[in-house]
Amino acid sequence: SEGGSKGSSNNKDDEKNAERQQSGISFGDAKASTGPAAEVSGAKPGGTITVLQRDSFAHLDPGQIYVSDEMALSQLIHRGLTSYKATSDDGQKHEVVGDLATDSGQTTDGGKTWTYKLKDGIKWADGSAITAADVRHTFERLFAPFVSNGPTFIQQWMADTPGAEYRKLLKDGPYDGKHLPDSVLSTPDDKTIVFKFKNAKPDLPYALAMAGYSLVSEKKDTKEKYDKAPMTAGPYKIQEFKSGKSMKLVKNTNWDPKTDAVRHQYVNEFNFEFNKQYEDSTKAILDDSGTNATAISFSNQVDAGNLSKVLADSALKSRTVSGYQPYVGQMNINLSQPEMKSKEVREAIAYALPITPFVRAYGGTDAMEVAGGLISPTVSGYDASFDPFGKKKKPAGDPAKAKELLEKAGKVGLKLTFGYINTPEGQQYSTAMAAGLEKAGFDVQRQEIPAETYYDQVSKVKNNYDIYHTAWGADWPSASTVIPPLYDGRQIQDGASNYSHINDPKVNADIDRVTALTDPVKAAEEWNKINEYIVKDVVSNIPTAYYKQTQIAGSKIGGLVYDDVIGGVDPRRLFVK
Amino acid sequence: MKEDLVLPAPREAATDGAGEPLLVVEGLRKHFPIKGGFPIRRTVGAVQAVDGIDLTVRAGESFGLVGESGCGKSTTGRLITRLLEPTSGTISYRGKDITHAGRKQLAPIRSEIQMIFQDPYSSLNPRQTVGKIISGPMEINGIEPTGGREKRVRELLEIVGLNPEHYNRFPHEFSGGQRQRIGVARALALEPKLIVADEPVSALDVSIQAQVVNLLQKVQQELGIAFLFIAHDLAVVRHFSQRVAVMYLGKVIEVGDRESIYTRPRHPYTHALLSAVPEVNLHDEEAGRRERIRLAGDVPSPISPPSGCRFRTRCWKAQDKCAAQEPPLVRLSGNRDGHLTACHFPEDPTIEGREEDIVLDPALAALEEDIERP
Amino acid sequence: MTTVTKEAGAPSPADAGAFLSVRDLHVSFKTEDGIVRAVDGLSFDLERGKTLGIVGESGSGKSVTNLTILGLHSPKFTTVEGEILLEGKELTTARESELEKLRGNKVAMIFQDPLTALSPYYTVGRQIAEPFMKHMGASKKAAWERAVEMLGKVGIPNPKERAKDYPHQFSGGMRQRAMIAMALVCDPDLLIADEPTTALDVTVQAQILDLLNDLQQEFGSAIIFITHDLGVIADMADDIMVMYAGGAIERGTTNQVLRSPQHPYTWGLLNSMPRLDSDLSAALAPIPGAPPSLLTPPSGCRFHPRCTFQDRVGGNRCVTERPPLAPDRASACHLTAEQKRTIFVEEIKPRLG
């Protein structure tokens, strides 16, 4: 792409996007939760859409779903108690509405007790009715050992413990007849479900909208095997699934549009093809002939190599949608390492670290935007002007300033072990980052970490690395899914996400304080303050980039909208022109 | 070729009179196992390359071993030099049993039994100089002759009729005959008492062959070295050896002194062999072609040799007895001392083929008839 | 480097009886190390039904001469000069297709090593039948029958079955018989046998020689018989040509060459050859030295470095001048006819015993 003026106009657009993204999402009432969903303009039924995906779906069991491509799929096949409803046609405004539940939830005590009532006429794909027992089972089975990949928020809230301790609440799940006590979850009748928490959990409607909390049929639960052949309730059901190869979705005739305020059923079939790298899917869609004209990818972006070409061509650009992803990249400084205890050293790293290599490795400024803080533009509370180390102005780093600091600390030539993810991109940016750090007087030792176990390695408390890069995306548009899991010092343990091992009393105290706030706007402001404190004063995490993405679809695809909450194309409203 | 070789004074061997048995071989056998079988490989048979032979080589004499290809001559030679492990039988050298002696036990007599090989090309290491090749055996046996090894090598080169200046040359720079001389020099380097010469001249051209035969003859006579001379060329053996053994299919079928074997052979095979040699009659142009005994067919396979007398399948005198009973190697009446023959129905002591002995290939007979008819 | 005197009196090509006549043949090979003059001014004639024996040491050019007659050298590395006339037809310049018609048909060849000379991949019968099909236009079946018949003729027992065997299933002697059968299958006028018995045992050699003699009588072919064994040649040949270092040095009938040889080299050969009836008291008298290199052949008479009679010629002629080989009974030596006779009778013959 060409730099200069065009880039800046782009930036303005992005900022505008960000602005509306951070505006809060309201909780919808019963009316908003009633189906059917508003027609998409110009939509017509019929046709088949080909979906080109890089990764096969490893999990279809809702309890195991936590990655974005599976989440996108689950929009079509699974249903939960709540869901996000797009209130504008451009995918920018949302409210949380009841999905299987009649509304987004009723609380009488500021968020400690939540009551949900199921709609009438909701059925599983096999025609049997969905009942409160299914809801109870859904949550109880999350405590079973084999469920290990999905979200854990609600479980932790129920057990009122951080980390993996929650499992003790119901050690083996519901399978040997044990159940959660009524003090936690009760189902007074076939249609009512009551959640009770020790502390206020104002975010529950958000959490329940996560794909990971979609319902699982109690009768059809096959435990491990459910992961390959789940019972579904959404507008589509799985006709055939060849792991690693293909998947075919067909219409679910037991899905009643009148019960669903958020989904459509325009397309006859979705044909998924897996193993399509970004390059492959982009090339196929660009080709735009035959089935490629009705091809799309839910998760693949336009690959880095093609990105500038696609964006430069207006005809092609019209077939793309783009927006921020919820992820924020950050360089973690491992505070457990003795040498890293010095704040000057950390500041030196912060000044010296070049961000350009990272941006470059993932396709340039069309795909990555240099970050100032740890809160993404998609999350409430984002402040575009925050940039304590001048990264936005000097993305290649400020080695002079860094050197100065380092000299002051008397640590010139300090050995800095940089654990990097062993992918081509990781190799590329880590090398250049190391070069930038070395200019400031660090002695950087790069150590590769296999991509497949990267997060396992860096989430060990006793890892050997001084710095390593991670990215984190908010689970819902509130920083409450960012700051506590990442920066709460009491969360430090193997496998947890406090990668930099920050354990700052002020941060800890603030987290407790802000979590309890029930006003989302006020909370957002407060979260941002913690963010600024961590970046500027603790200097444990150096923000690198906000992830953006551009997706492309065949010319015959209609209803193409980038949905901010999904963080990609909204599959529910697609149709074939 | 120098007429008078400069040789060191003949040593005791030459003088103490031929007669002392130097090498005694009794019932020597070598069977090469044949692997095969199914499904597990095992020994399924044996090539009976040498199957019970008795030989005596006396000090200072040249003992010839003749026979057709594959009859076990080389195997015998290699058994005696202990390159092969005998299957059974005994080999004793100067009264010492060396049949199964190991390399260490053999060390003292290694220098006394040496070997000359057939192929002048493969018998010299192409990567070593002549000097190295000849001094190798001395080095191995730790022999340090007076004046040093190099001097000795030069002497040896002189003895075998090569230019001592060729010390630093490589084998490929020599012709076949010269290479064979190098081989002789190597064998002489250890001052051996017995040399096993396995077809030392059969790879050479006639004109060169004579040079080497003469050289060997000189060496044998003047240094008093005993020879086990292996060859298939009867004329060369006659020229070189005082005593001759004829082998057929792993067995000695006739043995005796030269005179006796060449003029009064008793075994039909020896007869046939002698009469098959094409000869130039230099004197009598009218004499025409000597009548020959023609053997039909080829030597049978040593894997399953015929029962009884091994020659019976090609022998025109064969009778039932030959198949049933193996003829012992004995002195026949009318033979000289030491002339032993293994035959139930020996020939008259003459080399003339008689009319009734001449057998033809059936096909040949038919051809000849064809020719005579028109 | 060498002064080569052309042969003065090469036999005239007009010689009517000659079936094959070779005139002043030169064959040289380009090799890595230089040019090898394998045949250097060779001339001879051969009449129908006769046998010409060619003797000579290894490397004297025997095989090359005969391969040249059939045009079997790769033209890229070989230079052929001179004439080869078969029934008056020039062969050195003949086209490949014409030569193809000759080979195996009018002129056939038997090679020294029957194991490598027969293809391991095809049955013996098929290999014999092939030239018959090609040259006689016979059908496959007829050719096969002919092959079986030929195998029977050369004395292979049970030819019907053995024709289906592969060469490696034959013994050495049988292979050579098969080679002979292959050579004779088209009833050739000229048979070239290149050391056909060298690889064989004496008893088998005798069988093969007898076979060849008898076959020649039946088929009436002319034979060129190459060997280095004088004994064999005495048995086989009508005429003998002795070759040395690429040229002929003596030629005559068998009787003449063996019983009154005229060239020092022939004398040397006879003297160095042990015989079953030679005198044991006399040592063999070898020819000193080794055959010359064909890359840098000696000047003048090729034999002069090994010749013990050089001084009797007088002057330096042996070194400078190559002696010519007269037609018919002749030897290429500077000694006078008288000298040759007296030397042979007085010095050589007695030693032969």
Added chain:
Amino acid sequence: MTSPIDIEGGGTSVVVDGEKEPKAKPDEAKQLEGRSPGQLMWIRFKRDRTGVISAYVVIFFFVVGLAAPLISKLYGKNPYTVYADERPELFDSAGVPLQPNGGISGEFWFGLEPGNGYDVFTKLLYGIRNSLMISLAVTLATVLTGIILGVAAGYLGGKIDYFVSRLIDFLLALPSQLFFIASMPVVVSLFVSPRDETPVYVRVVALISVMWVLGWMSLARILRGTALALREREFIEAAKVSGAPPGRIIRKEILPNVVTPILVQSTYMLPNFVTAEAGLSFLGVGLVEPTPDWGQMFSKAATELVMQNDLTYMFFPGISMIIFIVAFNLLGDSVRDAFDPKTAR
């Protein structure tokens, strides 16, 4: 009958028998030191124009490899400088050089690498250096193993031969590429890497050992065959008859005679190792960025970024590798011909 005028040995130097020859002619004095087969081969090789040119090309590559630091110094750049950060004006934000032809200019002779913008010229120099050094090391290790196992199996025979042969059979049945990939992490992990260990060195050692373990079989097989054939040669028997112990026979008689096949095979093996090493790096299990490596450059060249935007990048590593392999193969042919002039080409 064998011809005494042995073309192989060079008929020129056949010496006439001792007696007739005058004792050391003056001009012969210097000739008395005979020419060894090696010398003859050398003489023959020098006559082969293709071979000599190829040898020069190959030597050129080795010199370039050896002198890479020096050349880079003179040229004033190194392969590690991230020009995309140093000279951002030359690149777009994705790291593609803005100038045409991959940024080739008077300053960057071979252009700039898309991505981090390394200097292609020095990267190629160092890439050649690293590839060649690794291949050379593998070749050496392979030759050594080949000699030890092959000669031992061929000469000693018996159980050793059986064992070695089965080992060879087994290793040859391994799917080698897959095995490379599977064993690289294992081998790397064998060298337990402490906090500040240089991963490059570990990788190189691992690469060498893996390629070595799966690379020695063909040579060992050939040497086994050679030793087996040599064992039948009569000069070995001559040594045995003289009482030479097996050690001496192997050292003095066998080893000098396997030099030829070793030399010939090595000239074929080395380029194979170069391409194999490059293949591994291409797959990402060999050397990785920023260590310059030939194969890793191909890996880079095959990325979409380069294929879509900057094809020029592939040119220099590709051409240089083709030239190198061709030259080395021609050299191999020439070496073989020089040793064995009878083989046809």
Added chain:
Amino acid sequence: MLRFLFRRILGSLVILLLLTVVAFLLFFGMPRDPALLMCGKTCTPDALANIHHTLGLDKSIPEQYWIFLQGLVMGRDTFPQGPCPAPCFGYSYHTNEAVWSTLMDRLPLTLSLAFGATIVFLFVGLGTGLVAAWKRGTLVDKSFTAGSMVISSMQIYFLGPLALAILVYQTHIFDEPRYTSLTDNPAAWFTGLLIPWAVLSTIFAAQYTRMARSAMIEQLQEEHVRTARAKGMSRRFVFFRYAWRGSLIPIITILGIDLSSLLGGAIITEYTFGLPGLGRLAVESVQFSDLPLLLGVMIFSAAAILLCNIIVDACYAFIDPRVRLS
């Protein structure tokens, strides 16, 4: 012949057995725990132990090996994913699919790639090689020899991307390589594999040109070929009957090696062209420490190699009666 085959197959089975041992050891030498990969974000020691248990990784290595062998021979039905009949390689850790069916899924591509390319390069390579040998020393020969020398020095990872860049991206003459099942759509199957075939065959054909040429020339110098000429057989006959037959032996030897490596998963090729065949599967199995898959691919590839060896040996026997009859 049958005995020979039987013995070879027996030997191959032993090698395969050893190979599984090696693969097992290799796997346990890998510095990665597959369970960790599956365990997900909230991995606890309990959960990890649990996964270890379900994968059977908590048993001793010999025990695991024994179970694996048993499964190969008799099948296993202890998997939560379902039964696993006789040649049971188990279920992939990563995809949870039966390894056998995954292999069978990927096999058609690998087979298409290998055999398609082989047919082309055999025809082209041997053809040009024969022409060069026939016209030995002429300009045709020289240019063929030089050309094949250069082309055979190219590597797939160079020529492949180059061909893609030129034929696909720049000129758009061809489509991106992709695999469609032959039975689904033969035309798409053909066009999709055209470029990989072309690239593979180009490189291999050049090698075969050189090999065929030198093998033929070597054979033409054999004495029995000279005999055939001396019999008056035409040049063509000698060339195509006598010399050709002998030159097949070295060619088949190399073909066996090449084919077996293509069948065992041409990893670099598949990477270059982005084709998901056995080679890719192999790499994935290593990446994800997927023992069952790794074992499956290893055994499969090795079996392909061994099978090719046996076929090559059988071909020797077919070509050369000396082998056949001994």
